[in-house]
Amino acid sequence: MTFAESSRPLTETARAIAAALGITWTSARPASGLTSEVSLYSETGEAILIKRRRGGRRIEISALTGHPDEGLSNYWTHHRNFPNVITVDARRAPIDIARDIERRLLPSYRIALARARDAKRAASATERERRRIIQSLALILPSARIAVEASEHDLEIGGVEGSLLLGRIKVPPSDWPVEMSIDIPKALVLEFARRLAVLESEISHTPRETR
Known part of the structure; x- marks a missing residue:
């Protein structure tokens, strides 16, 4: 050529x-x-x-x-x-x-x-699980709502009349820990701590593969 x-x-x-x-x-x-x-x-x-x-x-x-x-x-x-x-x-x-x-x-x-x-x-599967957790949390916590203004995957606690808890729950991608930042009335903080201690004890005795 x-x-x-x-x-x-x-x-x-x-x-x-x-x-x-x-x-x-x-x-x-x-x-x-x-x-x-x-x-x-x-x-x-x-x-x-x-x-x-x-x-x-x-x-x-x-x-x-x-x-x-x-x-x-x-x-x-x-x-x-x-x-x-x-x-x-x-x-x-x-x-x-x-x-x-x-x-x-x-x-x-x-x-x-x-x-x-x-x-x-794999990333899509992780994101689907992340969304599922957020939606489930919103059902468990009556005063929670998805905080779209910050991130469609964050959960805002409070903002509803009569709500005692205020704060935000962040569900990050992958296996990173869930972050919770919640304000609790002083009258409830000790009871909250007791229940948290029970939960921590239950988690520590749960086989890792079932968590």
């Missing part, structure tokens, strides 16, 4: 690379609208950006975080312990470039993408 042939529109090159990668791959112009960039997407969520370098003699191919709605960019940024960019000679045939992508880029990219998706699923 001559240099003149390598200067053909990048969209044409990208379509040929996508076809060589298989029927599950398609090409599309990225949202940036730049003529020097084209994206490739697979039906299973891989996303690749193809960019013609200045001078046009080399093509840069980088692995992205998957389809935009997956929200994996933060994970990818902090967990890529391997190169996620390769460059190839623009004069090479699209089928050879596709083989390079399959050999040099996709294996480690798919591992990272799978790990990122696992982390996202």
Whole structure:
């Protein structure tokens, strides 16, 4: 292939690379609208950006975080312990470039993408449990309400006529401890402390795996 042939529109090159990668791959112009960039997407969520370098003699191919709605960019940024960019000679045939992508880029990219998706699923499960705890607390404590103005996952105690307790309960993510900041009338503080001591004793005698 001559240099003149390598200067053909990048969209044409990208379509040929996508076809060589298989029927599950398609090409599309990225949202940036730049003529020097084209994206490739697979039906299973891989996303690749193809960019013609200045001078046009080399093509840069980088692995992205998957389809935009997956929200994996933060994970990818902090967990890529391997190169996620390769460059190839623009004069090479699209089928050879596709083989390079399959050999040099996709294996480690798919591992990272799978790990990122696992982390996202785990985070979603943690968030669902967090919401469940908050909703349950709101039912147990009649004067509690979700304090949207601070955080939709905080619980505000009090603010209701006749309420004796005032304060806030914060349910943080993951396994971090729940934080409670509650004002108790002096007349009730000793009784509260006694009940808290009973609860602490019960917790300390509960096998850890059942907590």
